[in-house]
Amino acid sequence: MSVYYEGIIILACVNLLAVLGLSLLTGFTGSFCFGQAGFMAVGAYVATLMTMKLHTPFAVSLLGGMLAGGLISIPLGYPTLKLKGDYFAIATLGFAEAIRLLIENLEKITGGSRGIPSIPTRTSLPIILVVTIVAIIMVRSYISSRHGRNCVAVREDEIAAQAIAIDTFRYKQISFVINGLLAGLSGAFLAHYVGFIQPSMFGIQKSTELIVMVIFGGMNSVTGAIVAAAVLTGLPELLRAAAAWRLVAYGAAVVFIMVIRPQGLLGTWELSWKNIQRLWQGIKSIGSHTNKAKA
Amino acid sequence: MALLEINQLNKRFGGVVAVDDFNLSLEESTLQAIIGPNGAGKTTIFNLITGIYPPTSGQVKFNGDVLTGQQPFKVAKMGIARTFQNIRLFPEFSVLDNVRTACHMEANYSILEGLVPTPRRMREERELTEHARKLLELVWLADREEELARNLPYGHQRHLEIARALALEPRLLLLDEPAAGMNPDEAQQLMEFIREIKQKFNLTILMIEHHMEVVMGLCDYITVIDFGKTIAQGTPEEIQANPVVIEAYLGVGE
Numbered sequence: 287m288s289v290y291y292e293g294i295i296i297l298a299c300v301n302l303l304a305v306l307g308l309s310l311l312t313g314f315t316g317s318f319c320f321g322q323a324g325f326m327a328v329g330a331y332v333a334t335l336m337t338m339k340l341h342t343p344f345a346v347s348l349l350g351g352m353l354a355g356g357l358i359s360i361p362l363g364y365p366t367l368k369l370k371g372d373y374f375a376i377a378t379l380g381f382a383e384a385i386r387l388l389i390e391n392l393e394k395i396t397g398g399s400r401g402i403p404s405i406p407t408r409t410s411l412p413i414i415l416v417v418t419i420v421a422i423i424m425v426r427s428y429i430s431s432r433h434g435r436n437c438v439a440v441r442e443d444e445i446a447a448q449a450i451a452i453d454t455f456r457y458k459q460i461s462f463v464i465n466g467l468l469a470g471l472s473g474a475f476l477a478h479y480v481g482f483i484q485p486s487m488f489g490i491q492k493s494t495e496l497i498v499m500v501i502f503g504g505m506n507s508v509t510g511a512i513v514a515a516a517v518l519t520g521l522p523e524l525l526r527a528a529a530a531w532r533l534v535a536y537g538a539a540v541v542f543i544m545v546i547r548p549q550g551l552l553g554t555w556e557l558s559w560k561n562i563q564r565l566w567q568g569i570k571s572i573g574s575h576t577n578k579a580k581a
Numbered sequence: 582m583a584l585l586e587i588n589q590l591n592k593r594f595g596g597v598v599a600v601d602d603f604n605l606s607l608e609e610s611t612l613q614a615i616i617g618p619n620g621a622g623k624t625t626i627f628n629l630i631t632g633i634y635p636p637t638s639g640q641v642k643f644n645g646d647v648l649t650g651q652q653p654f655k656v657a658k659m660g661i662a663r664t665f666q667n668i669r670l671f672p673e674f675s676v677l678d679n680v681r682t683a684c685h686m687e688a689n690y691s692i693l694e695g696l697v698p699t700p701r702r703m704r705e706e707r708e709l710t711e712h713a714r715k716l717l718e719l720v721w722l723a724d725r726e727e728e729l730a731r732n733l734p735y736g737h738q739r740h741l742e743i744a745r746a747l748a749l750e751p752r753l754l755l756l757d758e759p760a761a762g763m764n765p766d767e768a769q770q771l772m773e774f775i776r777e778i779k780q781k782f783n784l785t786i787l788m789i790e791h792h793m794e795v796v797m798g799l800c801d802y803i804t805v806i807d808f809g810k811t812i813a814q815g816t817p818e819e820i821q822a823n824p825v826v827i828e829a830y831l832g833v834g835e
Contacts, residue, residue: 424696431695431702432709435682439671446669449631450683450749451657460692506673554673 299418302515305499307468313505315461316441318375322496324382327488329355329470330477344408355470363462389485401484409479504550509557584609590639599625601809612786614796617806623789632656662751664742672731680713683748716744756788
């Protein structure tokens, strides 16, 4: 496989890890997070500094970046997850901007706005692919567990969730931490793939891109998030020949989906044995109908 | 000792006194009703018991423990389940998942076991699904378990909400207008049903209801409130004969 295509797949996996967390937090738990890039930045910088300053092995740096993203979610979630709806989104937006500015101003440690160059590029396709697949399986498993059901119950109706003894705040907090862990991991992979990080990579544009992926794929579908991350990472690259028009096409694709299917590409559909069998039954019955019609 | 004791409960919203000096004592295994005109403060009392609002003053005791100031999920954990006047199901969940979600306390597996399925998780999930199916059978919804809750007809949604409340295995069940929107036949059926579950699960029930046939036919004791104030308490016979109640609520027959 050419290095070019390999690169696209790696970037899609980087995005997918961050989108997976968002899908759990925003799609399934219902807390709209607009600051995903902030968590990615924390993961990216912590992992990079561990590699460059402490010379830790790659795996340890990844773990460090991941934990940093998760840990920072705890004190942040405590006051903000009590906010309702849009206010939580605004708080996370503010957090991400604060992180970006903090990185810009802590020049001695982070290199300021010029960033950190020549990070050892250790992210390889097999590693990130395996990690991403494991993450997908774990998130899917979580969502189908009693804890996952409780998360969705919180999104559906908080008062009703409380009435059946669900500690709504705790479940939001857990989703927020899992989201932070995945975003931190995503940032750590990104830094060790690109080999260079700077604060402007983690601006509001990145957060928007990620939340668009979740909405595009379908808020209630992990499969949708995967498809969206793959399509929306790949699309601008495939359209490279169209030069400046490619971003227009990207925007148009998003608008098109939102108008045609407000619930997202896949809505609530998940890839599973049961659903594949159902799909197959559906196709077969259409086939038999047309056969009958011919007869 | 009464299972539920409410002492001098008050709730003000700004200048409006929604609940004024409310007292109630509910013995184990009895069925009581709170009746009164719309806006009298009945649902507010339920919201005060379940911790949705903090009271302005007064105290609610359940089984000897003070409930006042507890968060709603803790109140539910202590054994008080409720339904809502305007039905609060999880609309995007299947019928089965609505009840399965409410069974969550029967399983003990941890967050980590949520990420990675273990034999214990699978066993506990199987058990709680079985329990949920039994409850659905009880409310005649066993054959619709895969439908989305929001697609159910109104009456079935009410039944599903009761099944979900029963999934908590509560000691006290609070029913907020269970017969709302039902015709006399359906109300009759509901009465039978409430009697049946009360017996079967050894429940204590407090209900808010406007259907007088249901209230008079089912309850051991009735509290009538108007503008937040308790205007009468007594057995169905006493209430029906009480001139104050007749004037404020029941109305005078021709």
